[in-house]
Amino acid sequence: MSYWMKSLLLLPFVFVACVQAEPLQKSFSDWQLTCNNAAFCVARSFPGDNGLVMTLSRGAGVNDRPLLRIDYGSAYSGELPGGPLKENLLLDQRRLTPDLKHWSVEPHHLATSNAIAIDEFLAQTLDAHTMQLTYQAKATIPLSGMKAALLLMDDVQGRVNGASAWVKRGDRAPSDVPPVPQVPQLPARLPQPAPLTQEETSGLIDYGTWRVNTDNCSLDPLRREVSVAPLTDTKALLLISCEAGAYNVIDLAFEVTRSQPYVARGLTLTLPFTPPGRSDNQMELVNAEFDASSGLLYTFSKGRGLGDCGVATRWQYNGNDFVLAEYAEEKTCDAWHSSDKWPTLWVSQPPS
Template sequence: MSYWTKWLLLISLSSVAAVQAQPLQKTFSDWQITCNNLNSCEVRSIPGNNGLAMTLARDAGNEAPAQLRIDYGNRYSGKLPGGALQDNLLLDGQRLKLDLKHWEVEPHHLLTNHGISIDEFLAQVMDADSIQLLYRADATISLHGLKAALLLMDEVQGRINSTSAWIQRGDRAASNVPPAPALPQINTPLRAPQALTHEESSGLIDFGTWRVNSDSCSLNPLQREVSVSPLSDDKALLLVSCEMGAYNIIDLAFEVSRSQPYISKSITLTLPFSPPERSDNQLELVNADFDAARGELLTFSKGRGLGDCGVATRWQYNGRQFVLAEYAQESTCDAWHSSDQWPMLWESKSAPPQESASVEMQQQ
């Protein structure tokens, strides 16, 4: 195969990947990489429970912003004692030399968005074994797996053999790097649904109590909880707790007519991708919470009681069904960050209601 044929094939495959981005989260030795549906990627050193961690993040597309940060201490550990990072980092036992002209410098946090500074830093550390704190021997960043994680990032973003690649750099112009995929849009309801009356709520809760007794749930009937919320002016959302673990509750969800005779339909949450280390795309409603005013359904599955790992999702009701709006996952339980900082695997944006858009078009 000729050079030009290979090059055109690479561009073609990269373009397809940009349109059909498949979220991922993988571990290479002591590094975890996460890429979302926009091909934005983040790599982080693991484990973070020794207090010191390094993170590299980059968006897809030509001239996309990138960020490198080194942090000592986090929300779980709080502020840790010791001198400033800029004076106390070792690279394989020798002083790490940092040109901090284009860095944001705090005692225990170093950050840069400057492309050349990131390139210079990576060139210095890429083939080393570890970064270590001078005054705390166990606070280390293993560099094993960093190169493999960044190579996968370059591949996902179509940078291989381009001038913007971090690992397998070539002479292909950065302008040929494929753009980020389009951000999915979700139509939101025209307005919030009418609140449930007392009679509607009572009737639906009675129906839900009866319905759960006819289903197979391990939770003791006396411990099961039934909640109802307005889904639309003629439909309600019925949540019934069914399974309980140490810190997670699994619910069953039903779309039910607000008036008798009650007609119910089981609600299934279907992801537009298969999550890491899973072959299916069905999501259980774990610790579910519904905001009727916004039409948003939230789930939050803890990997352990501390809440430093797990899955958090947000679903938007569009008038017909729940559509995935956000999906965040942290597979590594290392007390590094809480759920509001978990890596994002799926993002979207709310679009104006379709009826409003059609009215505007008619008025033009």
């Protein structure tokens, strides 16, 4: 039974449009599939540090905006030497010559959003084993996990046994697919608070350094960094570094009154879903940064120092707590893309 059907059975048919997709990130051999709460899915081959990667993405519903890309070289590697992809791809050791009439063609980048062109390309490659470059044997795209990843993508989006499926195609009309799940709307942005005065800043930093309850912090008070920013005209945000590693710093967050006597309340980040591989939905504030002008809090947990894998989140302050706006995660550490390109597991609508 498909992911969307499992959710659908719990609700009357009239409420189909309100069904939310379940975020997921899963690996199949050398392919990774990520789907967010809007049932937008991205599948890509790995490892990317061999230089050559294929990516397929698709939205839910009828207007699915499909995209297939083959790229040689990344933001980390820069441009790589060698001839153009269109003349130098092998499929199971035989020359691959796709019809590129509806493709965007650059020397080391091929892309198409044409549904027929994607179907034709998948017909050639779904049951193959390897795609590689003629002049660089290590630059390969393993294909063994692609079919399973795309089958799960079809399942998540309710396409299995339909004409729009990429793998298990059937007789259902292309329009016979579930609608795009609704995503939550962020709270309205609060009025921009008055900047902290020098006196407020000094008092709050002193309070955060010596008097707020940080008993569970491993860092010595003399090594802790304290930052302060206005949340509202009467409340401020204190971020206090609590633990430090090679490339990640974990902070504690407090909502504090801007005037004495200071009253502090600990803030926590609670996800509206449980990420794959996790048993809880509580998030630590890792490498946190707060933008007082927008009320947005950012976290960036690096899987390694290069910053090519990990978790990046964005939160909106609603006057009392922080609400998740976006959650992106890249489990595969393969020097392929930086955090601004990581696949999302949670997205939201901007405030109305």
